Amino acid sequence: MKILIVGAGMAGLSAARILAKYHEVTVIDKGRGVGGRMATRKIGDCQADHGTQYFSVQSANFQALIDQLLTESVVSTWQLAQRTNIRYFGSKGMKMIPKKMSENINVILNEKVCKIVNNKLLAESGNEYFFDQLIITQPVPQIQELLNQSSIDISAKDESVLNSVKYEPCIAVMAVLNKETSIQSGGIILENKPVAWIADNFQKGISTKPCVTLHASANFSAENFEGDLNEIAQKMLESVEEFIPKSSIETYQVHRWRYSLASSRFHETFYQFDDKSIFMAGDGFGIGNVEGAFLSGLNVAEFILEASLKTVK
Numbered sequence: 581m582k583i584l585i586v587g588a589g590m591a592g593l594s595a596a597r598i599l600a601k602y603h604e605v606t607v608i609d610k611g612r613g614v615g616g617r618m619a620t621r622k623i624g625d626c627q628a629d630h631g632t633q634y635f636s637v638q639s640a641n642f643q644a645l646i647d648q649l650l651t652e653s654v655v656s657t658w659q660l661a662q663r664t665n666i667r668y669f670g671s672k673g674m675k676m677i678p679k680k681m682s683e684n685i686n687v688i689l690n691e692k693v694c695k696i697v698n699n700k701l702l703a704e705s706g707n708e709y710f711f712d713q714l715i716i717t718q719p720v721p722q723i724q725e726l727l728n729q730s731s732i733d734i735s736a737k738d739e740s741v742l743n744s745v746k747y748e749p750c751i752a753v754m755a756v757l758n759k760e761t762s763i764q765s766g767g768i769i770l771e772n773k774p775v776a777w778i779a780d781n782f783q784k785g786i787s788t789k790p791c792v793t794l795h796a797s798a799n800f801s802a803e804n805f806e807g808d809l810n811e812i813a814q815k816m817l818e819s820v821e822e823f824i825p826k827s828s829i830e831t832y833q834v835h836r837w838r839y840s841l842a843s844s845r846f847h848e849t850f851y852q853f854d855d856k857s858i859f860m861a862g863d864g865f866g867i868g869n870v871e872g873a874f875l876s877g878l879n880v881a882e883f884i885l886e887a888s889l890k891t892v893k
């Protein structure tokens with residue numbers, strides 16, 4: 581069976597790893613690399629995670645993957661001073677986790693999917709891809725845009741599921757510093773400030789030089805999302821001067837995440853459209869976050885496998 585997966589983030593790769601053992605699987609992503617919101621950026625000699633900062637593990641299935649990646653030194657643990665349970669992150673940057681997961685998977689990058697016509701996916705490049713089953717894992721508003729361009733009958737139920745998933749925006753600032761910070765345990769959660777989180781990528785061990793990531797709060801990000809990026813970054817940096825003195829900042833970059841955390845999610849871990857060959861998965865389904873995206877991909881893959889075995893019988 582030909583299975584196409586749109587999105588090489590945690591959900592898409594989690595599904596692909598299972599399905600590729602039994603079917604012809606292709607993952608298509610518009611990005612230059614895999615990982616989606618599990619993103620790491622180089623700024624000169626520095627490196628910063630600017631999407632996901634860390635993740636937790638609750639389920640046995642996700643724990644099995646993370647234990648394997650811990651033994652391969654792809655993942656490390658992080659004990660934040662403000663939190664009791666252990667968090668995890670990519671030892672050499674968050675994006676190394678999806679990169680490792682994508683080994684041996686057929687991934688096509690730099691390919692933006694723009695339309696579904698019958699059992700065919702069309703890309704902006706003009707390329708066409710046929711599928712028997714399609715799993716779409718973009719943030720749900722982007723899935724909605726794709727479906728609006730497509731010739732697919734959307735039922736009232738499909739529509740209500742699509743409308744039920746919402747995301748918070750997040751503005752991220754990555755600043756290169758000329759000296760180390762004294763942020764305890766390399767990360768600090770702030771309340772009632774424009775900035776909700778500061779990570780010291782140097783202390784975290786992913787940057788060879790001092791470099792921090794700031795995430796604006798959901799409210800500040802929503803209020804300032806369309807504003808001037810330089811002014812927004814200045815406001816964010818000024819609000820955390822007690823941790824990052826102005827004199828220590830060498831340079832900075834800003835990134836707007838229109839979709840960061842899925843604040844309102846569909847209760848099941850994936851969704852099968854009335855058109856039975858199309859599925860939606862990702863962090864908008866189930867428990868959310870990195871682990872939710874992993875479980876969503878795993879569950880949709882298991883469902884497709886089970887259904888294909890029934891057909892064979």
Ligand SMILES: Cc1cc2nc3c(=O)[nH]c(=O)nc-3n(C[C@H](O)[C@H](O)[C@H](O)COP(=O)(O)OP(=O)(O)OC[C@H]3O[C@@H](n4cnc5c(N)ncnc54)[C@H](O)[C@@H]3O)c2cc1C
Pocket residue numbers: 586587588589590591592608609610611614615616617618630631632633634635636691692693694717718719722750752795837839840841842861862863864868869870871873
């Ligand atoms: C700023 C920020 C902070 C976060 N912090 C945390 C955290 O601390 N802990 C935590 O657990 N989670 C955190 N998250 C959330 C976490 O990153 C996500 O829940 C998870 O990575 C979602 O994975 P996914 O596969 O569902 O989606 P994504 O990672 O978004 O993957 C979707 C993929 O689809 C691709 N795509 C989109 N449109 C198209 C198209 N038209 N054609 C082809 N490809 C397309 C994208 O390029 C992307 O690679 C954070 C996210 C952000 C942005």
